[in-house]
Structures are given as C-alpha cells and as structure tokens.
Amino acid sequence: MALVPCKECGTLNSSQAEICLSCEYPVLGRPKTNWVKSLALLLALIFVIPLALYTIGTVSNQTNKLSSPSAK
Numbered sequence: 212m213a214l215v216p217c218k219e220c221g222t223l224n225s226s227q228a229e230i231c232l233s234c235e236y237p238v239l240g241r242p243k244t245n246w247v248k249s250l251a252l253l254l255a256l257i258f259v260i261p262l263a264l265y266t267i268g269t270v271s272n273q274t275n276k277l278s279s280p281s282a283k
C-alpha cells in the first residue's frame with residue numbers, strides 16, 4: 212500500500228484514500244466538484260427554512276393559545 216503525499220498540506224495518505232486525512236483535499240489530485248455539496252446545501256435550506264418557520268409559527272401559535280387568558 213503506497214503512501215501519497217497530499218498536494219495541499221503534504222500529509223502522507225494511503226493511495227487508496229480519496230481525500231487527505233488532514234485537510235480533506237482530494238489525494239488523487241482530481242478535486243471533486245463542490246456543486247453536489249452546494250446543491251445539497253441549497254436544497255436543504257429550501258426545505259428546512261420553510262419547515263423551521265412553519266414549526267416556529269405553529270409552536271408560537273400554540274403557546275399564544277395556551278398562555279393568553281380567554282378574557283373577553
């Protein structure tokens with residue numbers, strides 16, 4: 212099993228490792244495109260933000276109903 216120095220930080224990694232153990236730079240020299248990660252993050256934000264807002268709105272509505280006295 213050969214050791215391959217990281218092109219970014221010089222750490223010796225296994226030639227079977229895809230990324231540097233130290234800095235996670237691709238050892239094989241072929242930088243993975245980050246668009247997959249960016250797209251996943253974007254999708255997560257698109258789904259998570261409305262869900263979070265909805266959850267917060269629901270919770271605050273419930274707490275309002277619970278905390279506000281039914282005085283008329």
Ligand SMILES: [Zn+2]
Pocket residue numbers: 217218219220221222231232233234235236
């Ligand atoms: Zn490295």
